[in-house]
Amino acid sequence: WTPPAVDPDDLAYLLFTSGSTGRPKGVMIAQRNVTAYVEAIAERYAVTEHDRFSQTAELTFDNSVLDMFVPWSRGAAVCCPTQKELINPSRFIRANELTVWFSVPSTAIFMKRLKALKPGSFPSLRWSLFAGEPLPVEIASAWLEAAPNSTVENLYGPTEVTDVCVLSRWDPDRSPADVEAGSVPTGHPLGDMRAIVVDDHLREVPPGGTGELLVCGPQVGPGYWHEPEKTAAAFVVPPGRTEIHYRTGDRVRRPARPDGPITYLGRIDFQVQVFGERIELGEVEAALRAASGVDLVAAVGWPRTATGASGIEAFVGDAIADGPALARRLREILPTHMAPRRVHALGDMPLNANGKIDRGALMARLDEEAAR
Helix, strand or coil, rough: CCCCCCCCCCEEEEEECCCCCCCCCEEEEEEEHHHHHHHHHHCCCCCCCCEEEEEECCCCCCHHHHHHHHHCCCCCCEECHHHHHHCCCHHHHHCCCCCEEEEHHHHHHHHHCCCCCCCCCCCCEEEEEECCCCCCCHHHHHHHHHHHHHCCEEEEHHHHHCCEEEEEEEECHHHHHCCCCCCCCCCEEEECCCCEEEEECCCCCCCCCCCEEEEECCCCEEEEEECHHHHHHHEEEECCCCCCEEEEEEEEEECCCCCCCCEEEEEEEEEEEEEEEEHHHHHHHHHHHHCCCCCCCEECCCCCECCCCCEEEEEEECCCCHHHHHHHHHHHCCCCCCCCCEEECCCCCCCCCCEEEEEHHHHHHHHHHHHH
């Protein structure tokens, strides 16, 4: 049997995003995009046939590309946990003597709540990788204690750029100086990828300035399946440049120094307008995380209005937390327009299929309560 010829521009796969409008977009990823990504990751982590990788992502989640194709490219083992093992995978990590762990931070947050991140718990790990949502500093530190022989890295990247395009290594001595909003810095571009931070006119902001993150390079896909208008809006050529850049929709800070990391500030669409004041929900969540000592928190703009929202509601993933006391504390440390009206203590924070906090479910919960 002879494998069919594959052109670098042939599609490798279509991955459908959830879509904020309820209509999923089919993200096209070409063979050349996957090849560039897999080679860059395998080279960065010096993957060999002796490695043993975790497999934590659903096939519909772009993290699965690293889970499967990176180890396969170097003859390493892919260890697949059952759904039960994935809820608290500590025993699975030890039993399979994993060398590379890769998951969303929420998995590690739950493990910390279950007191599963005891010092020295995972001696076999040499790499501990997290992606899909901001990585809280407390979780990075706790995981490093649990896996003392490993290096912890925060990986960032949208589906449109083949999963990961920017990353940073957590150094407990040097990294804290670059922390914003309680999260590990986003970092520097992977491999041959490049990144710029731009204003509303797609012009690069000065060092230390904030704006939208745009990325370009060999991992940027060709666009959306049968969606030319959406492709044209998201895949652009900024003024003064010749290469197509993908607009991530993420608000970041450009490094103030040449060797500094990009730092993540939140989704542009996570900003909410409350009575004319623009609020970054990530800042509210960082304050709640610090006040409560709980890592799993969320803030949403609610009730919704034609121009944004009329207030902020917050949630903390701890059933015994004192919500009213936390709300009072946040009113002391946050500007009045940013302080949540209420803090809801939840025993089970709703998560979507990819293990991230399901903000839509939190909004629906508030809608249901108001309708009663």
